[in-house]
Amino acid sequence: MKELYITRPLPDRVLDRARSHFNVTLRDQTTPLKKGEMRAALVLYDVIIPTLGDLFTAEVFAGMETARCRLLANFGVGYNHIDVAAAQQAGICVTNTPGAVTDATADIALMLILMSARRAGEGERLVRKGKWSGWHPTQMLGLHLGGKTCGIIGMGRIGQAIAKRVHFGLGMDVIYHNRSPRVVDMPARQLDNIADVLAASDVVVLAVPGGADTRHLIGAPELASMQPHAHLVNISRGDVVDEGALIAALQQGRIAGAGLDVYEFEPDVPVALRVMENVTLLPHLGTAALDVREGMGMMALDNAIAHATGQALLNPV
Numbered sequence: 001m002k003e004l005y006i007t008r009p010l011p012d013r014v015l016d017r018a019r020s021h022f023n024v025t026l027r028d029q030t031t032p033l034k035k036g037e038m039r040a041a042l043v044l045y046d047v048i049i050p051t052l053g054d055l056f057t058a059e060v061f062a063g064m065e066t067a068r069c070r071l072l073a074n075f076g077v078g079y080n081h082i083d084v085a086a087a088q089q090a091g092i093c094v095t096n097t098p099g100a101v102t103d104a105t106a107d108i109a110l111m112l113i114l115m116s117a118r119r120a121g122e123g124e125r126l127v128r129k130g131k132w133s134g135w136h137p138t139q140m141l142g143l144h145l146g147g148k149t150c151g152i153i154g155m156g157r158i159g160q161a162i163a164k165r166v167h168f169g170l171g172m173d174v175i176y177h178n179r180s181p182r183v184v185d186m187p188a189r190q191l192d193n194i195a196d197v198l199a200a201s202d203v204v205v206l207a208v209p210g211g212a213d214t215r216h217l218i219g220a221p222e223l224a225s226m227q228p229h230a231h232l233v234n235i236s237r238g239d240v241v242d243e244g245a246l247i248a249a250l251q252q253g254r255i256a257g258a259g260l261d262v263y264e265f266e267p268d269v270p271v272a273l274r275v276m277e278n279v280t281l282l283p284h285l286g287t288a289a290l291d292v293r294e295g296m297g298m299m300a301l302d303n304a305i306a307h308a309t310g311q312a313l314l315n316p317v
Contacts, residue, residue, distance in 0.1 A: 002308045003068075005045040007033055007054050009289060010075070014297030017116060021305050022047070029064030035060060042067040042092075047304045049297075050082070051075040052284075053270065058086035060229065065090050071307045074302040077101045079317055082208035095303035095315045100295040103288040106161035109205050109235045112259030113150070113166065115280040117143040117203065118230045119257075122277045143202065143229060143256070146171040153194060154180045154208035154215070162205055163188055175200060196226040203233065210237030220245040223255060225269075231257045235286055238262040247272045250279060261286055 004022035006015070008030055018024050025045065027033075032053030034040070038060045041048050046070055050056060056072065061083065067090070072082060074096045084094050115121055119142045126132050126140075150166045152159045155178040164186055167171040174188040177197045182190060191197050194217070196308040198204055204226065207215045218232070219242040226232070232255060236243055243264040249255050249275075265271050266284060273279050287293060302314050 001246065002046040003044065004304060005041045006047065006049045006077040007041075008075075010049075010297045011294045013294050014301065017301055018304075021301070021308065039064070042069040045069055047071045047073055047302050049073050049075050049304065049308060052078065052081060054081055056082040057081045057085065058273065061086040061090040061092065064092070067092075071073065071095070071304065071313075073303040073317075074186055075265065075296055075300045084317055086236050086302055093307070093313060094317050095300070095313050096317050097296045098315060100299050101287045101292065102157045102161050104163055104289055104292040105158050108261055108282070108286045109158075109162045109207070109233055110165045110169070112139045112235065112261060112280055113118045113145070113170075113203055113205065113231070116257045116259035116278075117145055117234060120280075121280045124302070130137075132292055134220070145203070147173075148202035149173045149175060149200055151197040151204045152176040153197060153204065153206050154178060154187075155190070155205065156209075158235070159205075159207040160186075162207060166203075191266050194222060195225045197223055198230075199227070201230060202227070204232045206232070206234045207235045208236050208240060210240065215239045216242045218246075220248070223249040226255050228254060229256045231255065231259065232257040235261045238251075238264040238266050241271065243273075247254060250276055 001023045004018060006026045009028055038056055042064050044070055050072055070090060070092055072094045074094060077096050077098045079094060079096050082094055087094050119140050123140055150172045152163055153175045163174045167174050167186060175191055175197055176188055177191055177194050206266050216255060217240050223245055246258060250258060259280040261282045261284055269281060306313055
């Protein structure tokens with residue numbers, strides 16, 4: 001049997017299946033791998049299942065052309081933590097888990113949209129602190145979403161799932177920007193540039209992949225394009241947003257609020273964000289449901305098994 005290295009604890013069903021196909025070494029820590037651990041794993045194992053935070057950089061792959069590992073079966077759809085070009089140059093394939101995460105991530109986006117616009121986090125904190133004095137007509141007035149415009153940046157699987165939820169579920173109009181023309185099977189308009197989407201939206205949702213091409217895609221100039229009553233929601237990758245510029249925009253009232261599931265330097269979340277009442281903060285919950293994580297793990301294993309048996313990879317990147 002081939003040797004498989006799993007870098008974080010995974011659901012039991014996934015581990016049971018893995019052990020039926022491989023000799024499995026499970027790392028029981030929940031922290032990202034260090035450089036030495038990654039290089040050792042490339043030498044010792046046939047397949048590695050890494051995940052977010054395991055930074056397989058070009059430096060990690062240097063000199064690994066004859067290493068034992070020939071596949072990184074990433075646990076997750078995002079793979080910006082892996083230098084795919086460097087991996088391929090070393091003869092190592094990379095796969096991911098698209099599809100398994102789509103609906104769960106879109107659900108989190110919808111939750112953040114509602115929580116930010118309707119001040120849900122602020123309201124819950126008020127009740128928990130025992131400071132709620134009772135209902136009155138002007139208490140905690142938020143933004144009603146029906147009839148408003150949702151702008152989506154990135155109209156892939158997740159972006160389209162978000163669009164359907166906000167349009168058919170909340171009655172919002174949808175506009176979007178995508179790097180290439182994208183026809184969708186619902187009422188939505190594609191605009192030519194990001195600035196036009198930001199300027200016309202009451203809520204902006206970021207659903208682009210991470211990586212060098214999208215780092216700081218949203219910075220001070222882009223935030224300045226948004227309307228003062230608008231909300232920004234990020235469920236993509238933390239560094240898609242210039243966090244310092246976002247903090248400044250929120251503090252100065254240039255946008256009304258933000259809903260964040262990801263952070264530029266996570267797990268570090270700036271105090272400035274944590275103390276603002278108009279910011280909803282989640283601990284990267286995008287795919288945090290047991291059946292979803294099982295689905296991700298099974299898809300990663302499908303790729304690992306295909307590799308081990310000489311079949312075509314299901315989800316090469």
